[in-house]
Amino acid sequence: MSDSAIEVAGLRKAYGTRVVLDGIDLHVPSGTIFSLLGPNGAGKTTTVNILTTLIRADAGSVRVAGRDLIKNAREVRARIGVTGQFAAVDDLLTGQENLQLMVDLKRADSAVVAGLLERFDLTAAAQKQVATYSGGMRRKLDLAMTLVGAPEIIFLDEPTTGLDPRSRRTMWDIIRDLVAGGVTIFLTTQYLEEADQLADRIAVLDQGRLVAQGTPAELKRQIPGSHVRLRFADPASASSAASALPGATRDEDGVTLRVPGDGGTASLRDLLNRLDEHGTHAEELSVHTPDLDDVFLALTGRSHHAEEASTR
Amino acid sequence: MSDSTIMLRRNFKHTLRNPAAVFNSVLFPIVIMVMFVYVIGGAFDVGVDYVDYATPGMILLAVCYGLSATATAVNSDMTKGIINRFKVMDVSRGAVLTGHVVASMLNNVIAIAAIIGVAFALGFRSPAGLTGWLGVIGLALLLSFSVGWFTVALGLSAKSPETAGLGSVPLVMLPFFSSAIVPAEKMGTGVEQFAEYQPFTPIIEALRSLLAGTPDTGALITSLAWCAGIALLGYVWAIRTFNRRA
Numbered sequence: 001m002s003d004s005a006i007e008v009a010g011l012r013k014a015y016g017t018r019v020v021l022d023g024i025d026l027h028v029p030s031g032t033i034f035s036l037l038g039p040n041g042a043g044k045t046t047t048v049n050i051l052t053t054l055i056r057a058d059a060g061s062v063r064v065a066g067r068d069l070i071k072n073a074r075e076v077r078a079r080i081g082v083t084g085q086f087a088a089v090d091d092l093l094t095g096q097e098n099l100q101l102m103v104d105l106k107r108a109d110s111a112v113v114a115g116l117l118e119r120f121d122l123t124a125a126a127q128k129q130v131a132t133y134s135g136g137m138r139r140k141l142d143l144a145m146t147l148v149g150a151p152e153i154i155f156l157d158e159p160t161t162g163l164d165p166r167s168r169r170t171m172w173d174i175i176r177d178l179v180a181g182g183v184t185i186f187l188t189t190q191y192l193e194e195a196d197q198l199a200d201r202i203a204v205l206d207q208g209r210l211v212a213q214g215t216p217a218e219l220k221r222q223i224p225g226s227h228v229r230l231r232f233a234d235p236a237s238a239s240s241a242a243s244a245l246p247g248a249t250r251d252e253d254g255v256t257l258r259v260p261g262d263g264g265t266a267s268l269r270d271l272l273n274r275l276d277e278h279g280t281h282a283e284e285l286s287v288h289t290p291d292l293d294d295v296f297l298a299l300t301g302r303s304h305h306a307e308e309a310s311t312r
Numbered sequence: 313m314s315d316s317t318i319m320l321r322r323n324f325k326h327t328l329r330n331p332a333a334v335f336n337s338v339l340f341p342i343v344i345m346v347m348f349v350y351v352i353g354g355a356f357d358v359g360v361d362y363v364d365y366a367t368p369g370m371i372l373l374a375v376c377y378g379l380s381a382t383a384t385a386v387n388s389d390m391t392k393g394i395i396n397r398f399k400v401m402d403v404s405r406g407a408v409l410t411g412h413v414v415a416s417m418l419n420n421v422i423a424i425a426a427i428i429g430v431a432f433a434l435g436f437r438s439p440a441g442l443t444g445w446l447g448v449i450g451l452a453l454l455l456s457f458s459v460g461w462f463t464v465a466l467g468l469s470a471k472s473p474e475t476a477g478l479g480s481v482p483l484v485m486l487p488f489f490s491s492a493i494v495p496a497e498k499m500g501t502g503v504e505q506f507a508e509y510q511p512f513t514p515i516i517e518a519l520r521s522l523l524a525g526t527p528d529t530g531a532l533i534t535s536l537a538w539c540a541g542i543a544l545l546g547y548v549w550a551i552r553t554f555n556r557r558a
Binding site: 052053054074075077078080082084086087088089090091092093097101104105106129145 | 313315318322325326329330392393394396397398399400401402403
């Protein structure tokens with residue numbers, strides 16, 4: 001029991017006739033990062049809201065930090081931290097007062113305030129009202145507030161949506177640090193790259209169902225988009241090259257080969273060496289890295305952009 | 313320190329950081345009072361000095377006018393996710409709401425004190441003794457408490473801070489359709505009946521009787537019943553919305 005932070009079986013939730021979660025099963029080991037990946041409207045926030053005791057599921061059983069979510073809601077709340085999609089900070093208070101408020105409510109030691117301000121690079125702005133903070137600073141303060149009281153499990157609902165690339169990197173580093181300290185992270189995201197960078201395990205959520213679950217590597221193996229594309233001068237050299245490249249598939253145009261691979265220099269060099277040894281050369285080489293759209297196309301047969309358009 | 317004390321301290325800080333809101337909720341009732349007593353009131357024959365007639369209704373207006381700030385503040389906590397933050401913590405469920413109600417009452421007390429001060433400056437005199445004044449203060453606080461809970465519920469249910477502020481407008485308008493400005497019997501048919509049976513009229517009549525030194529037991533009992541009813545309705549509505557909305 002101690003090695004399992006979150007245990008979910010048969011989770012269902014509907015609003016009227018609209019089914020938001022249609023039987024979700026999840027298992028998150030302690031001390032790992034678990035990422036729930038999906039487009040807008042897939043049910044990610046609903047899942048987080050249920051797991052953090054904000055709303056009740058219609059059916060299913062959930063254990064968080066080894067406790068039943070319904071029977072021991074208060075004990076669960078005492079052990080989790082939640083940072084939602086929009087920074088839930090008090091604009092009229094200063095950064096320091098926001099943290100002090102959390103310290104008071106969690107009966108923690110005030111000494112942690114200075115440390116958290118330092119750690120999140122907010123010391124200089126600590127005495128300013130939060131209304132004057134930038135979006136990135138608000139997110140950081142929000143996360144700092146969540147850390148007061150040292151929660152065992154932290155839920156992050158799209159923690160980097162709307163952040164600039166630099167702030168996103170900073171947030172990733174912070175998340176990695178947390179896990180290094182033994183915390184379990186439940187992260188939702190729309191970005192495959194984010195899940196890939198951070199998560200030990202990823203579950204892909206689509207229209208209230210889990211369409212795939214596994215390590216980032218396992219998941220990417222299911223995506224045909226992860227490949228090197230080679231274009232040859234004519235169909236003859238393409239088919240000749242195909243015989244030298246195991247796993248290569250030919251496109252309908254007859255001159256393009258797709259070779260599974262991650263685009264790393266080692267595998268590229270290997271690929272080029274094989275072509276050399278075979279005495280052929282390609283007109284053009286491109287590396288195709290998969291994105292969320294590829295995952296969705298591969299797993300559901302639909303583009304997630306089309307999906308978004310239809311659910312809005 | 314209890315959760316409620318911590319929340320209340322947060323609300324007090326908001327009040328101190330946002331003096332414009334307090335000033336606004338004090339200023340408007342004073343302007344209305346000066347306008348009616350000096351400009352319009354002379355035209356009404358109410359049997360007594362107009363400022364003596366108008367003061368009880370102005371106390372009520374001072375309470376109601378402050379409510380839009382409360383509704384907006386509660387809604388902003390709800391829509392910005394601050395209430396959700398508290399809900400996922402092991403924090404007493406009622407503490408956030410109690411904090412808002414008490415802060416709303418504090419704002420009301422400031423406005424009531426200001427309006428009574430202005431009333432005296434405009435020539436208001438009352439034969440009421442200590443008991444009478446304690447009764448006035450007690451009833452005003454009870455009203456403030458009950459409409460406070462109602463307004464918190466309103467703030468929790470509204471879609472946005474703007475609609476929350478708008479939602480409190482009927483509460484601000486109700487005193488005008490009561491015996492606050494003119495006696496109900498001087499109003500047109502329909503409005504007169506509405507004014508007679510709406511909750512604010514007995515409360516104003518009870519305040520008026522206390523300030524006149526001749527307590528009206530009937531009006532007092534009706535007032536207490538209305539306040540208890542509004543408080544209960546507001547409390548139940550607020551708690552239900554608080555627990556349901558995520």
